[in-house]
Structures are given as C-alpha cells and as structure tokens.
Amino acid sequence: EPEVTQTPSHQVTQMGQEVILRCVPISNHLYFYWYRQILGQKVEFLVSFYNNEISEKSEIFDDQFSVERPDGSNFTLKIRSTKLEDSAMYFCASRPGPTGELFFGEGSRLTVL
Amino acid sequence: QKEVEQNSGPLSVPEGAIASLNCTYSDRGSQSFFWYRQYSGKSPELIMFIYSNGDKEDGRFTAQLNKASQYVSLLIRDSQPSDSATYLCAVKGSWGKLQFGAGTQVVVTP
Numbered sequence: 001e002p003e004v005t006q007t008p009s010h011q012v013t014q015m016g017q018e019v020i021l022r023c024v025p026i027s028n029h030l031y032f033y034w035y036r037q038i039l040g041q042k043v044e045f046l047v048s049f050y051n052n053e054i055s056e057k058s059e060i061f062d063d064q065f066s067v068e069r070p071d072g073s074n075f076t077l078k079i080r081s082t083k084l085e086d087s088a089m090y091f092c093a094s095r096p097g098p099t100g101e102l103f104f105g106e107g108s109r110l111t112v113l
Numbered sequence: 114q115k116e117v118e119q120n121s122g123p124l125s126v127p128e129g130a131i132a133s134l135n136c137t138y139s140d141r142g143s144q145s146f147f148w149y150r151q152y153s154g155k156s157p158e159l160i161m162f163i164y165s166n167g168d169k170e171d172g173r174f175t176a177q178l179n180k181a182s183q184y185v186s187l188l189i190r191d192s193q194p195s196d197s198a199t200y201l202c203a204v205k206g207s208w209g210k211l212q213f214g215a216g217t218q219v220v221v222t223p
Contacts, residue, residue, distance in 0.1 A: 031208070033209075041215070042201075042213050042215040042216065043151075043157060043213040045211070048209065048210050055207075055208040056208045089154075091156055095209060097209075098208065098209040099145065099209065100162075101159050101162070102147075102159070102209070102211055104156040104157050104158070106155070107156050
C-alpha cells in the first residue's frame with residue numbers, strides 16, 4: 001500500500017541551527033501539507049502546497065520556515081534558525097485532490113536544545 | 114479564528130460499551146468532517162469522514178453530523194482495549210487543509 005514517508009524519524013539540534021525535514025508523498029498526489037504537533041497539544045496546520053507553490057500558510061509559518069519540492073518527489077520543510085519552541089512532531093501529509101482522505105506520514109520528531 | 118472544539122477527556126469506557134465523542138465547529142460554511150484516531154507518538158489515522166447531515170456507519174463506528182447545530186459526533190460500539198487512543202475531530206477548510214480539534218482521550222477498561 002502506498003504511503004507517505006518521512007525522514008528523519010527523530011532529529012536533535014542546537015538552537016539556531018538549520019533543520020530540513022524530508023517527505024516523499026504518495027506518487028499520484030497533488031496536494032501536500034505540513035502539520036506540527038507540540039507534545040500534548042493539538043495537530044496544527046503549517047502550510048499547504050499545490051502546483052509548485054504555497055497555497056496557504058498559517059500564522060505559525062513565519063519567515064523562518066520554507067517549503068520546497070525540488071525534484072518532483074521530495075517535499076521538504078526547512079526551519080532556518082531553530083528555536084526551543086520549534087520542538088515538536090512534524091507531520092507531512094498528501095492527498096490526490098482537494099477532497100477525500102488526507103494521508104499522513106509517520107512524523108519527524110524535532111528536539112531543539 | 115475558526116475553531117474546532119472537543120472535550121479533552123479522558124473518557125473512560127468499559128469494554129463492550131459505547132463510547133460517545135462530541136465535536137463542535139465555528140465555521141458555518143464547513144462542508145466536510147473527519148474523525149482520526151491517534152495513538153501516543155504516532156500519526157493520525159483516518160477512521161471515517163462525513164459530508165451530509167445524518168448518520169454514517171462503518172463497522173463499529175458511526176459518525177453523526179448536524180450542520181444546523183454545527184455538531185459532529187462519533188460513536189464507538191462494542192469498545193475494545195485497542196480503541197484506547199486520542200480521537201481527533203477535523204474540519205476541512207480551504208485548499209483541502211484540515212483544522213483539528215485538541216482531541217478526546219478514550220480509555221477502554223477491561
């Protein structure tokens with residue numbers, strides 16, 4: 001069964017360092033998303049991406065964040081200069097169209113020290 | 114700010130009983146509603162979605178939608194210990210994004 005894959009599963013970084021989280025969405029999907037979940041809190045929308053551009057972003061997704069789909073398969077989330085409060089589980093998700101099931105990856109846990 | 118509200122729980126349910134979960138949403142224009150299950154440290158997994166007013170059944174799960182009251186519910190019949198998880202209500206917004214509630218923790222006791 002096709003699945004969304006994310007790497008790394010866990011990354012520990014020092015405050016101020018750049019982090020790139022990688023995702024490979026399901027191959028025929030066209031809509032891509034990043035969500036984050038701080039421990040014990042709700043799943044929060046960060047950004048949606050369609051047709052090689054950001055379609056919507058939340059207030060969380062400030063200038064420190066960027067997304068890219070560099071090669072038609074990978075979908076990356078970059079955090080330019082990490083802060084302690086960026087520690088969270090980051091989920092990538094994709095879907096074939098604007099409706100229907102949203103498929104989540106297993107998540108990348110980011111710990112900022 | 115569009116909100117999705119759920120009781121945080123925990124909701125303690127004896128094995129074999131019915132668990133009833135509630136969710137309200139603030140955006141009256143919302144059309145699509147989803148229930149996800151999330152085990153601790155894992156990603157959300159879809160249980161079911163509902164678009165139309167009324168009930169929708171899938172196995173032991175029934176989703177109920179009342180758009181006039183802006184209310185979605187999930188019933189879990191014959192609850193099993195493996196149903197112990199956090200249940201997330203989600204509402205679809207623009208560009209297909211989902212807005213999640215904080216989730217209701219369900220604990221099924223043998």
